[in-house]
Amino acid sequence: MKQFLIFIKKEFAHVIRDRKTLLILFGMPIVQILIFGFALTSEVKNAKIVIMDQANDISSEQIIAKIKASRYFEVEKTVMSHQQMENVLKQGDIRLAVVFPANFNNDLLHHNLAHIQVIADASDPNSATTLTSYIGAITQDYMTGILTTNNIPYRITPEIRFLYNPQLKGAPNYVPGVMALVLMLVCVMMTAVSIVKEKETGTMEILLVSPFSPFKIIVSKAVPYLILSLINVTSILLLSVFVLDMPINGNILLLFAESTLFIITCLTIGIFISVKTNSMQVAMLISLMGMMLPTILFSGFMFPIENMPLPLQVISNIIPAKWYYIIVKSIMIKGLGFSAIWKETLILVGITVFMLVISLKNFKIRLS
Amino acid sequence: MSEAVIKTDKLTKRFGDFIATNEITFEVNKGEIFGFLGANGAGKTTAMRMLCGLSLPSSGEATIAGFDVYKQTEQIKKNIGYMSQKFSLYEDLTVLENINFFGGIYGLTDKEIKTKSIELIEQLGLQQQAKKLVASLPLGWKQKLSFSVAVIHEPKIVFLDEPTGGVDPVTRRQFWDLIYDAADRGVTIFVTTHYMDEAEYCNRISIMVDGSIQALDTPANLKKAFKAKDMDEVFYELARGAKRSE
Numbered sequence: 001m002k003q004f005l006i007f008i009k010k011e012f013a014h015v016i017r018d019r020k021t022l023l024i025l026f027g028m029p030i031v032q033i034l035i036f037g038f039a040l041t042s043e044v045k046n047a048k049i050v051i052m053d054q055a056n057d058i059s060s061e062q063i064i065a066k067i068k069a070s071r072y073f074e075v076e077k078t079v080m081s082h083q084q085m086e087n088v089l090k091q092g093d094i095r096l097a098v099v100f101p102a103n104f105n106n107d108l109l110h111h112n113l114a115h116i117q118v119i120a121d122a123s124d125p126n127s128a129t130t131l132t133s134y135i136g137a138i139t140q141d142y143m144t145g146i147l148t149t150n151n152i153p154y155r156i157t158p159e160i161r162f163l164y165n166p167q168l169k170g171a172p173n174y175v176p177g178v179m180a181l182v183l184m185l186v187c188v189m190m191t192a193v194s195i196v197k198e199k200e201t202g203t204m205e206i207l208l209v210s211p212f213s214p215f216k217i218i219v220s221k222a223v224p225y226l227i228l229s230l231i232n233v234t235s236i237l238l239l240s241v242f243v244l245d246m247p248i249n250g251n252i253l254l255l256f257a258e259s260t261l262f263i264i265t266c267l268t269i270g271i272f273i274s275v276k277t278n279s280m281q282v283a284m285l286i287s288l289m290g291m292m293l294p295t296i297l298f299s300g301f302m303f304p305i306e307n308m309p310l311p312l313q314v315i316s317n318i319i320p321a322k323w324y325y326i327i328v329k330s331i332m333i334k335g336l337g338f339s340a341i342w343k344e345t346l347i348l349v350g351i352t353v354f355m356l357v358i359s360l361k362n363f364k365i366r367l368s
Numbered sequence: 369m370s371e372a373v374i375k376t377d378k379l380t381k382r383f384g385d386f387i388a389t390n391e392i393t394f395e396v397n398k399g400e401i402f403g404f405l406g407a408n409g410a411g412k413t414t415a416m417r418m419l420c421g422l423s424l425p426s427s428g429e430a431t432i433a434g435f436d437v438y439k440q441t442e443q444i445k446k447n448i449g450y451m452s453q454k455f456s457l458y459e460d461l462t463v464l465e466n467i468n469f470f471g472g473i474y475g476l477t478d479k480e481i482k483t484k485s486i487e488l489i490e491q492l493g494l495q496q497q498a499k500k501l502v503a504s505l506p507l508g509w510k511q512k513l514s515f516s517v518a519v520i521h522e523p524k525i526v527f528l529d530e531p532t533g534g535v536d537p538v539t540r541r542q543f544w545d546l547i548y549d550a551a552d553r554g555v556t557i558f559v560t561t562h563y564m565d566e567a568e569y570c571n572r573i574s575i576m577v578d579g580s581i582q583a584l585d586t587p588a589n590l591k592k593a594f595k596a597k598d599m600d601e602v603f604y605e606l607a608r609g610a611k612r613s614e
Contacts, residue, residue, distance in 0.1 A: 003472055007469075010469050013460070013465065014458070201459075202452050202453075202456035203457070205422065206451075206456045209449075
């Protein structure tokens with residue numbers, strides 16, 4: 001036990017003396033959370049639009065007032081001709097144009113059918129889709145407003161509720177994603193590099209000749225990163241609660257327990273990489289390319305897994321981050337308990353045990 | 369005769385078709401300084417690794433401090449010290465921290481570590497540098513420190529793999545003073561080297577060529593047997609026939 005403590009103390013000394021490692025370790029999570037939180041959001045707010053109102057009647061004005069009132073749009077100006085409209089769209093600042101044809105009110109009242117033309121700048125397809133659907137919602141809303149006065153017998157109004165994230169904020173989606181990504185990177189890369197470093201500098205040989213057993217070497221290598229990662233989890237959660245206004249709806253102890261499990265999964269992957277490689281560069285590359293990319297692609301936080309071709313969906317199942325992402329979302333956002341995530345937990349446990357077994361099998365107790 | 373602490377009998381290591389060490393048989397006595405010589409690629413390091421329990425022999429027998437290299441590696445590890453070719457202390461730890469760490473790993477008590485580190489730092493004259501990072505020390509001092517750390521737990525045997533590579537003659541001499549000190553305390557020294565003047569410092573030496581031991585005796589007897597005026601000639605005479613080199 002005393003040997004353990006001495007070893008762990010030494011590991012901390014390595015980390016603390018290495019400024020770059022420290023910066024990556026604690027700077028990266030904070031920077032990522034802030035970047036994802038403020039820069040990379042899928043919500044579209046204050047999109048600049050133009051309106052061409054050829055009708056100038058009561059209905060068009062009422063709809064325009066509704067658009068102006070919405071916080072999604074900022075009506076830049078009203079244009080008069082198609083030529084003008086095309087020019088402003090080409091400049092790129094304006095995301096969308098709404099055209100009311102002449103006799104709008106008339107068509108609506110007498111033919112029960114009126115048209116609005118919505119022209120969106122689809123060079124960014126995601127926000128174009130989002131914006132046009134906002135406009136659709138606004139006109140829908142206006143229609144239900146006038147319907148109450150003119151009674152039509154059959155009517156279906158879908159009542160839509162966005163559960164767990166009623167404001168459709170981006171944060172609930174990426175905070176769990178960033179947590180998975182950061183823990184993956186920190187644990188896998190740091191452990192792998194720190195073990196391979198000892199191989200590279202020759203100190204591993206000295207340790208292996210000592211009575212301190214190889215298994216203990218591995219465990220005492222992993223423990224410091226477990227502790228540091230838990231600090232990271234805490235700082236990410238603090239940031240998301242206090243800076244990004246994202247509450248933790250579920251049990252926080254459960255969240256930490258599951259995070260610890262995921263950290264251990266990552267540590268075993270790191271150990272496996274270190275067992276298989278002999279240079280720090282290779283270990284770093286494998287951790288970065290082999291872990292970060294699949295994590296981003298297959299965890300489901302950037303790209304929905306349901307839309308992927310079947311083979312990729314199958315592959316996504318072996319990515320631990322996918323399961324952790326589901327777990328964190330369930331606890332943090334939906335406020336669910338353990339009964340809802342036991343399956344995912346079991347899968348993570350399985351991956352961990354598997355990695356541990358093959359790492360130990362491969363670990364060269366004897367260096368030959 | 370004094371007791372043998374290293375005994376090998378036809379110890380062999382194969383890597384596929386390649387026989388790195390071929391049936392080496394020798395004994396090293398307690399307190400002896402045993403020089404293990406050979407050209408690059410002769411199989412010295414492989415042999416040494418087997419003796420330290422870092423590598424499992426393919427065939428043959430060996431006991432270290434009375435323990436079997438196949439079954440009792442744990443006991444062997446408690447009784448040996450090891451210093452590799454590469455400098456292998458932690459450069460980003462201070463001199464004291466390195467001593468504390470390795471002392472701790474070898475299971476010394478806090479009190480033992482304390483007295484040892486004071487003794488060690490005094491012996492090496494490192495009082496000024498005790499709290500400096502090892503990276504800032506000159507190579508010669510690093511090597512001396514590594515050696516002292518390798519024998520911190522008073523092992524029965526210490527294995528030194530080319531300990532003085534790249535070190536100037538004066539420091540090498542000082543290094544050998546440390547080795548003699550340890551030998552006087554009863555520590556058996558097993559050392560590989562390329563420097564023939566160092567070979568003269570050993571009690572007995574063996575010379576390996578192509579994986580086998582071709583000569584084993586005291587430096588004086590070897591010189592007589594090969595009618596050579598110094599160890600250089602003896603070594604050259606033997607190594608000339610070598611078929612493999614790195």
